Amino acid sequence: MTEHVEPLFSRPLLPLANADDAELTCTTAFPRIAAADGRASVVHVIEKAGGAPDKAGVEQREEVADELFDIARRAADDAGIELQTDLRFATDVGDAILEAARETDASAIVFTPRGGHSWWDLFSGAVREELIRHSDRPVVVLPADNADEGGET
Amino acid sequence: MTDEELAKDLGPLAALTIGIGTMIGAGIFVLPGAAVQQAGPLSAAAFVLGGVIALLTAMSASELGTAMPKSGGAYYYINHALGPLFGSVAGWGNWMGLAFASAFYMTGFGQYVVTFLPIPSLVLGGITVSAVKLVALAGGLLFVFINYVGAKETGKLQNAIVLILLAILAVFTVFGLLNADLAKLRPFVPPDRGVSPLLPVTGLIFVSYLGFVQITSVAEEIKDPGKNLPRAVLGSVVIVTLVYALVLLTVLAAVDNSLVAGNETAVVDVARLLIGPVGAGAMLFGGLLATASSANASILASSRINFAMGRDRIVSTALNEIHPRFGTPYRSIAITGGFILLFILLADVNTLANAGSVLHLIIYGLLNVSLIVMRVSDPEDYQPDYRVPLYPIVPVLGAITSFALIAFFADTIVLLAAGFVVFAMVWYAAYARTKATKQGILGKYLLQQSEQLPDAAVSAATSVQPDGGYRVMVPLSNPESERDLISLAGAVTKANDGTLVGVHIVKVPDQTALESAREEYDFAEADRLLEQARVDADELGVDMETHTVLSHRSFEEVFDAAETYNADLVVMGWGPDSHGSPGRAESAYEEITHALPYDVLVLKDRGFDPSHVLVPTAGGPDSDLSASIASVLREFCDAEIELLHVADDRDAGERFLREWADERGLGDATLTVETGDVESAIESHATDASLLVVGATERGLLSRLVSGTVVMDVVDDVECSVLLAERSRSRSIRERLFG
Numbered sequence: 012m013t014e015h016v017e018p019l020f021s022r023p024l025l026p027l028a029n030a031d032d033a034e035l036t037c038t039t040a041f042p043r044i045a046a047a048d049g050r051a052s053v054v055h056v057i058e059k060a061g062g063a064p065d066k067a068g069v070e071q072r073e074e075v076a077d078e079l080f081d082i083a084r085r086a087a088d089d090a091g092i093e094l095q096t097d098l099r100f101a102t103d104v105g106d107a108i109l110e111a112a113r114e115t116d117a118s119a120i121v122f123t124p125r126g127g128h129s130w131w132d133l134f135s136g137a138v139r140e141e142l143i144r145h146s147d148r149p150v151v152v153l154p155a156d157n158a159d160e161g162g163e164t
Numbered sequence: 165m166t167d168e169e170l171a172k173d174l175g176p177l178a179a180l181t182i183g184i185g186t187m188i189g190a191g192i193f194v195l196p197g198a199a200v201q202q203a204g205p206l207s208a209a210a211f212v213l214g215g216v217i218a219l220l221t222a223m224s225a226s227e228l229g230t231a232m233p234k235s236g237g238a239y240y241y242i243n244h245a246l247g248p249l250f251g252s253v254a255g256w257g258n259w260m261g262l263a264f265a266s267a268f269y270m271t272g273f274g275q276y277v278v279t280f281l282p283i284p285s286l287v288l289g290g291i292t293v294s295a296v297k298l299v300a301l302a303g304g305l306l307f308v309f310i311n312y313v314g315a316k317e318t319g320k321l322q323n324a325i326v327l328i329l330l331a332i333l334a335v336f337t338v339f340g341l342l343n344a345d346l347a348k349l350r351p352f353v354p355p356d357r358g359v360s361p362l363l364p365v366t367g368l369i370f371v372s373y374l375g376f377v378q379i380t381s382v383a384e385e386i387k388d389p390g391k392n393l394p395r396a397v398l399g400s401v402v403i404v405t406l407v408y409a410l411v412l413l414t415v416l417a418a419v420d421n422s423l424v425a426g427n428e429t430a431v432v433d434v435a436r437l438l439i440g441p442v443g444a445g446a447m448l449f450g451g452l453l454a455t456a457s458s459a460n461a462s463i464l465a466s467s468r469i470n471f472a473m474g475r476d477r478i479v480s481t482a483l484n485e486i487h488p489r490f491g492t493p494y495r496s497i498a499i500t501g502g503f504i505l506l507f508i509l510l511a512d513v514n515t516l517a518n519a520g521s522v523l524h525l526i527i528y529g530l531l532n533v534s535l536i537v538m539r540v541s542d543p544e545d546y547q548p549d550y551r552v553p554l555y556p557i558v559p560v561l562g563a564i565t566s567f568a569l570i571a572f573f574a575d576t577i578v579l580l581a582a583g584f585v586v587f588a589m590v591w592y593a594a595y596a597r598t599k600a601t602k603q604g605i606l607g608k609y610l611l612q613q614s615e616q617l618p619d620a621a622v623s624a625a626t627s628v629q630p631d632g633g634y635r636v637m638v639p640l641s642n643p644e645s646e647r648d649l650i651s652l653a654g655a656v657t658k659a660n661d662g663t664l665v666g667v668h669i670v671k672v673p674d675q676t677a678l679e680s681a682r683e684e685y686d687f688a689e690a691d692r693l694l695e696q697a698r699v700d701a702d703e704l705g706v707d708m709e710t711h712t713v714l715s716h717r718s719f720e721e722v723f724d725a726a727e728t729y730n731a732d733l734v735v736m737g738w739g740p741d742s743h744g745s746p747g748r749a750e751s752a753y754e755e756i757t758h759a760l761p762y763d764v765l766v767l768k769d770r771g772f773d774p775s776h777v778l779v780p781t782a783g784g785p786d787s788d789l790s791a792s793i794a795s796v797l798r799e800f801c802d803a804e805i806e807l808l809h810v811a812d813d814r815d816a817g818e819r820f821l822r823e824w825a826d827e828r829g830l831g832d833a834t835l836t837v838e839t840g841d842v843e844s845a846i847e848s849h850a851t852d853a854s855l856l857v858v859g860a861t862e863r864g865l866l867s868r869l870v871s872g873t874v875v876m877d878v879v880d881d882v883e884c885s886v887l888l889a890e891r892s893r894s895r896s897i898r899e900r901l902f903g
Contacts, residue, residue: 062323
């Protein structure tokens with residue numbers, strides 16, 4: 012029995028956490044998506060405290076989201092691919108990303124490692140772990156270096 | 165659930181506990197000792213009086229909050245109503261007031277900790293830091309750190325903390341009542357001093373009533389704010405006032421005044437006497453929880469105020485950067501934390517309480533004034549769900565009592581408050597005025613009413629309006645002309661080192677409410693247009709902000725938008741489908757053009773090509789704008805400039821044009837002097853030109869353009885693009901007067 016296998020980069024979902032992450036993820040991933048003739052969705056999740064005051068105001072973080080999506084749109088224009096943006100509010104960022112992936116029937120979840128100090132993980136949850144452990148679709152971690160480097164092809 | 169519901173997830177209980185949690189710490193656990201020392205049982209009356217003053221302001225804050233559920237709360241309302249000058253006072257006042265209050269809460273926290281932990285004082289370089297202050301500093305650092313990394317569990321603890329506190333206090337009060345002896349409350353008024361300590365003590369304990377306004381600073385997150393915000397704000401003040409008065413009366417009826425007076429942790433000793441060690445332990449625990457939750461909520465609220473101030477450019481937006489990993493406004497929190505630690509080190513507990521109170525009293529007074537301004541000016545979009553009862557008595561009383569109470573503080577504190585207000589105003593004048601983008605309702609109202617109001621009021625209103633740098637607004641509607649308009653406007657923006665403001669006006673039929681249009685309309689096309697504009701502006705290296713404006717009008721809205729976004733120059737296209745056809749209300753924009761507050765460039769676009777720019781001039785101030793546009797185009801678009809002057813006498817004409825060009829830095833342009841008919845001269849030279857720049861030769865270019873009458877035949881007769889320039893009325897008059 013043969014099954015139709017979808018290319019990983021045909022309809023991937025890219026979670027974007029912050030401006031640097033957006034820049035890096037989009038410039039790394041979009042050329043690959045363009046090569047696969049795919050289209051991209053980017054999602055940003057505004058973490059809510061769920062009934063308590065948030066650590067930063069919603070309006071403030073919506074401004075951040077606008078900025079991220081602008082970066083993504085510019086990168087999509089450069090790469091010549093179609094882009095969908097998705098802003099979500101959730102108490103659990105990892106869950107929200109997985110849900111977004113299910114709803115858009117994403118071909119993969121694609122991200123770049125965020126770097127930073129390791130003690131940061133103590134306070135900012137482990138979204139990466141959540142994605143890798145609980146995803147029902149492929150998860151692609153792209154190297155943080157520029158896509159042109161390496162030259163193994 | 166919709167996104168809206170998810171974003172607004174603070175229920176009524178959570179909102180209420182922010183208020184109670186911030187307030188309850190001080191009134192019971194820190195202040196009774198100092199208050200009773202000064203006023204005996206009368207201090208219970210001071211708590212009630214403080215509660216009443218707070219309640220008056222709480223009503224105003226509720227109305228403003230339901231009308232504008234925005235991040236930043238009190239600061240936002242004051243800035244919105246009274247403009248950025250008072251906004252600066254309110255923002256700085258609220259921010260520093262919270263820092264002083266947090267330092268006060270932390271010092272109270274320190275007083276509780278040292279009762280059970282033997283902590284030595286520290287001598288550093290000849291300066292002694294007491295044990296209380298050491299603990300306060302450590303506690304301050306801890307709560308700043310918690311907010312810095314945004315541990316979200318702390319937020320959820322707030323509800324539990326408040327409920328535990330209320331339970332502890334309820335048990336404590338029951339024990340107190342069982343031992344109460346009303347005779348101990350007499351004399352209620354101190355026999356030696358009478359009622360004179362009432363107002364000073366009210367001032368001292370007023371720091372116990374700062375929390376309700378913090379609810380408004382997270383108003384945007386509250387579920388159904390129309391209902392829940394007033395309930396939480398008013399409810400928290402009423403509950404807290406009752407708890408303060410009840411607990412204090414019970415304590416004073418149950419034990420001797422002397423046990424309470426001057427005792428920093430009075431309620432712990434009272435509980436030990438009435439209940440035993442378990443009671444003392446519970447009250448100690450309560451004191452720690454209460455002061456901690458107060459400080460934590462205050463640090464959180466201050467970052468919202470910073471955000472709102474940054475959004476209005478009262479402070480640098482760099483302050484509000486979000487941490488890439490923690491998602492917290494870490495810089496704002498770190499700086500607030502620095503202030504808190506500094507204040508703990510510098511001031512004693514009473515000074516901290518007083519400074520926190522007095523700064524908040526200024527804000528409370530301004531809040532009441534803002535409410536009155538909003539009611540009097542009654543802007544269209546002011547639709548509060550909750551309305552203050554007995555208007556105008558309540559806000560007038562609220563303003564008077566808030567400002568009047570300031571007079572009962574010690575002179576040094578009043579001086580501190582006055583100095584602070586001066587600082588905030590100087591800050592606005594020196595730093596923020598050139599950057600602030602928002603104009604207050606009061607200023608707009610005064611300017612609108614300028615014919616009825618005395619000149620002094622109007623000129624005062626004009627001189628404090630923000631300039632926000634040089635702002636060039638471009639109304640965009642047609643994708644085909646978008647690029648041309650951006651290129652032109654971008655060049656001018658760049659030359660003035662300003663900001664480009666792209667505005668897309670979406671016309672909504674009169675039958676559709678703007679609110680529902682905002683939810684239902686598909687803005688994909690508008691977004692694409694503005695996005696393309698941003699990309700083009702980016703290529704030019706120009707800062708650009710974009711706005712989509714919904715309006716029942718289209719053309720007229722351009723002028724409103726120009727006012728809203730503080731434009732210095734409006735660059736708009738002119739063509740059959742540029743901005744819809746002007747409506748019938750010609751008088752409306754005749755009024756606007758009568759006092760045109762900004763320069764206007766209208767591009768009749770036949771393909772924007774600035775390679776050969778023809779500028780006809782007859783001299784006079786009106787052609788100055790054409791001249792400056794020409795030099796901008798020369799500098800940024802490599803335009804070749806040709807100046808044309810039509811004169812009766814060729815020699816005199818050449819002398820005039822030479823001088824005119826030199827004065828305007830256009831000496832190296834091609835100078836052409838013609839005799840004969842002006843229009844035919846322009847037409848014949850325009851055949852070689854790619855762009856014709858025409859200054860308004862007489863007042864009312866715009867209104868004639870708007871009403872559809874032809875401005876000048878040349879505009880239609882030439883084949884190149886035509887740029888019509890009309891200068892700001894107000895400015896040219898001023899410039900004529902003052903050179």
